Amino acid sequence: MLLIKCPYCQQERAEVEFSYAGEAHIERPSDPAALSDAEWEAYLFLRSNPRGTHFERWYHIHGCGRYFNAVRDTVTDNFVRTYPAGMPRPSVHDIDDAKT
Amino acid sequence: MVHFSLPTLVGKAFGKNKGWPQQWSKPEPKKNYDAIIIGGGGHGLSAAYYLAKEHGVSNVAVLEKGWLGGGNTGRNTTIIRSNYLCDESARLYDHALGLWEGLSQEINYNLMFSQRGVLMLAHTVHDVQVLKRHVHANRLNGVDNEWLSPDQAKAFCPPLNISPKARYPVLGAALQKRGGVARHDAVAWGYARAAAALGVDIIEQCEVTGIRRGADGRVAGVETTRGSIGAKKIAISAAAHSSILLAMAGIRAPIETFPLQALVSEPIEPAFPCVVLSNTVHAYISQSDKGELVIGSGTEQYLSYSQGGPLHSVEHTVAAICEMFPIFTRLRMLRNWGGAVDMTPDRSPIIAKTPVPGLYLNGGWGSGGFKATPGAGHLLAWTVAKDEPHAINAPFTLERFRSGRLIDEAAAAAVAH
Ligand SMILES: Cc1cc2nc3c(=O)[nH]c(=O)nc-3n(C[C@H](O)[C@H](O)[C@H](O)COP(=O)(O)OP(=O)(O)OC[C@H]3O[C@@H](n4cnc5c(N)ncnc54)[C@H](O)[C@@H]3O)c2cc1C
Numbered sequence: 001m002l003l004i005k006c007p008y009c010q011q012e013r014a015e016v017e018f019s020y021a022g023e024a025h026i027e028r029p030s031d032p033a034a035l036s037d038a039e040w041e042a043y044l045f046l047r048s049n050p051r052g053t054h055f056e057r058w059y060h061i062h063g064c065g066r067y068f069n070a071v072r073d074t075v076t077d078n079f080v081r082t083y084p085a086g087m088p089r090p091s092v093h094d095i096d097d098a099k100t
Numbered sequence: 101m102v103h104f105s106l107p108t109l110v111g112k113a114f115g116k117n118k119g120w121p122q123q124w125s126k127p128e129p130k131k132n133y134d135a136i137i138i139g140g141g142g143h144g145l146s147a148a149y150y151l152a153k154e155h156g157v158s159n160v161a162v163l164e165k166g167w168l169g170g171g172n173t174g175r176n177t178t179i180i181r182s183n184y185l186c187d188e189s190a191r192l193y194d195h196a197l198g199l200w201e202g203l204s205q206e207i208n209y210n211l212m213f214s215q216r217g218v219l220m221l222a223h224t225v226h227d228v229q230v231l232k233r234h235v236h237a238n239r240l241n242g243v244d245n246e247w248l249s250p251d252q253a254k255a256f257c258p259p260l261n262i263s264p265k266a267r268y269p270v271l272g273a274a275l276q277k278r279g280g281v282a283r284h285d286a287v288a289w290g291y292a293r294a295a296a297a298l299g300v301d302i303i304e305q306c307e308v309t310g311i312r313r314g315a316d317g318r319v320a321g322v323e324t325t326r327g328s329i330g331a332k333k334i335a336i337s338a339a340a341h342s343s344i345l346l347a348m349a350g351i352r353a354p355i356e357t358f359p360l361q362a363l364v365s366e367p368i369e370p371a372f373p374c375v376v377l378s379n380t381v382h383a384y385i386s387q388s389d390k391g392e393l394v395i396g397s398g399t400e401q402y403l404s405y406s407q408g409g410p411l412h413s414v415e416h417t418v419a420a421i422c423e424m425f426p427i428f429t430r431l432r433m434l435r436n437w438g439g440a441v442d443m444t445p446d447r448s449p450i451i452a453k454t455p456v457p458g459l460y461l462n463g464g465w466g467s468g469g470f471k472a473t474p475g476a477g478h479l480l481a482w483t484v485a486k487d488e489p490h491a492i493n494a495p496f497t498l499e500r501f502r503s504g505r506l507i508d509e510a511a512a513a514a515v516a517h
């Protein structure tokens with residue numbers, strides 16, 4: 001079971017309190033009517049699916065009820081860090097710092 | 101290749117079982133191949149076999165980064181059925197089931213294919229409606245599937261608890277009698293042996309790290325941990341790693357990789373005659389010929405390549421099994437493990453040409469591709485050899501996520517394995 005730190009509650013809690021909400025930093029198109037089929041495909045279906053560092057959303061469903069983002073390694077399942085929704089994607093540099 | 105038969109078995113027994121030859125050789129990679137298949141799971145090996153056997157393309161290598169069948173092939177719960185809802189899927193999975201039916205004889209390998217019947221339980225009014233719809237849709241497509249009352253389900257599967265007081269009472273079930281199970285390792289080994297006998301090179305411990313392309317954009321070969329190898333055509337059949345290999349050719353994929361767990365109990369006397377699936381409680385179960393109950397869970401919620409998962413999902417699955425089959429409540433579980441499954445948004449696979457000339461994909465089979473092993477390989481071989489899809493896999497393109505022509509088995513439910 002994963003242990004996940006909610007950046008709002010500032011507590012490390014068990015995975016069963018959370019629900020996963022897919023890849024992070026995928027922007028909802030501001031003008032949907034203007035999108036081409038290829039852009040729709042990219043927005044709806046194409047994902048990075050990396051072996052390694054992944055940016056993803058979690059929902060503290062049995063806690064504060066808020067969404068936040070996380071950086072996690074998809075091979076070890078270790079969380080590098082979590083951060084509030086709306087914050088920019090942490091840089092490679094920030095991630096390396098958090099790992100050490 | 102020694103032909104397996106009663107006389108060879110008896111003969112070798114008299115020779116103290118010495119002198120059985122290796123089932124396939126371990127060649128060094130050649131400089132060039134007509135076709136390279138990336139991934140030595142059941143799908144890749146079966147594609148190599150059909151390329152050589154049906155299309156006369158035998159200058160083929162299967163490149164496997166680990167050992168044959170060490171991916172999802174050797175980790176799955178081996179349920180085979182073809183009662184899918186959508187027309188395209190029914191044709192696809194039934195094509196595979198048809199191939200399973202003669203396969204042990206064809207490749208002279210005991211796959212322990214057993215058509216013991218697959219029973220899918222309905223626990224709610226919604227389940228009843230969905231499964232009856234499946235039964236009707238399947239009949240229109242010529243796929244066997246019948247509706248059973250709770251009593252009929254109990255007669256077919258005596259350990260089943262059909263008490264109306266159960267937390268999830270059984271309201272009925274759909275039964276596909278032609279469904280069943282097969283021995284997963286034997287499928288990989290049997291295809292490997294048959295393909296090798298036709299001249300295919302099977303190369304283990306050889307990880308593909310790059311896909312090379314010529315000035316014209318066509319594939320030219322692969323970089324691997326055992327050096328660079330040229331190829332006119334390359335087929336990706338790498339399950340969990342489909343999107344990673346596609347990325348090597350600059351293609352973004354509609355695929356994400358999730359953990360899926362399974363477990364087996366201690367072995368017991370034959371007690372469980374068929375395969376039972378329940379979508380609502382999300383568990384499925386059968387008994388292997390060794391006597392272990394083979395039990396599978398649902399996919400985990402998060403993306404991962406770890407080939408493992410949390411205990412709470414396994415506990416949830418076991419609770420569901422105890423609820424449906426109270427006679428198993430005191431059984432001990434022997435071991436559990438995980439695989440990594442490649443999920444597409446519509447829960448249907450992709451067997452297709454890619455935008456890169458000479459590059460083909462068979463992937464996105466997610467949690468349900470073992471049953472398709474002969475069919476996936478057969479259709480991938482066709483697509484590679486002819487550079488165009490067979491009518492059966494023509495709808496299973498990468499482009500459907502752009503055009504919107506999804507084959508939505510996810511919404512069709514009853515999708516579990
Ligand atoms: C727990 C579990 C239960 C399941 N239950 C069922 C079931 O009951 N019924 C059913 O139909 N399906 C089931 N499935 C799904 C099924 O196992 C898969 O869909 C199927 O095995 C896919 O076959 P494959 O040959 O494509 O995959 P694999 O056997 O995973 O083969 C892919 C191979 O590619 C290799 N590879 C990856 N990257 C590279 C690289 N860069 N270079 C070289 N080689 C590479 C891997 O090492 C691997 O051996 C289950 C899966 C799991 C995990």
Ligand SMILES: [Zn+2]
Nearest residue numbers: 006009060064
């Ligand atoms: Zn919280």
